[in-house]
Amino acid sequence: MADTLLIIDDSSTMRRIVKRTVRMSGLSFSETFEAESGEQGFEKLSADAIDVVLCDVNMTGMSGIEMVRKVRTELPERKDTRIIMVTTESSAAFVAEAMKAGADGYISKPFTPEKFTEKLTPLL
Numbered sequence: 001m002a003d004t005l006l007i008i009d010d011s012s013t014m015r016r017i018v019k020r021t022v023r024m025s026g027l028s029f030s031e032t033f034e035a036e037s038g039e040q041g042f043e044k045l046s047a048d049a050i051d052v053v054l055c056d057v058n059m060t061g062m063s064g065i066e067m068v069r070k071v072r073t074e075l076p077e078r079k080d081t082r083i084i085m086v087t088t089e090s091s092a093a094f095v096a097e098a099m100k101a102g103a104d105g106y107i108s109k110p111f112t113p114e115k116f117t118e119k120l121t122p123l124l
């Protein structure tokens, strides 16, 4: 059974690009959802068991890091949801912060379909 995907990004253009890149990567998801803020992403995760989340970091309002931390702290029932940060930031300090918050990995921008395959396949 294919997994469900949630794309969280405050840019609709970026959500479209991520969606297209996932499609080009050959990975298949049974359903793809979108959220335009960390708050909306958290709400979706509170309501539904999503398998994989691709989450932007820099968003107005709740940041991606804050969202991951909130999910890990407040939604123990979503412990198996794999959350991948999609970000321009890939410094060691950032990666450490994201992992500490509870992220399962990160994909740096600009990304390619191959990068998606490489980072997501082990998690599916």
Ligand SMILES: [Mg+2]
Pocket (backbone or CB within 6 Å): 009, 010, 011, 056, 057, 058, 059, 060
């Ligand atoms: Mg953003």
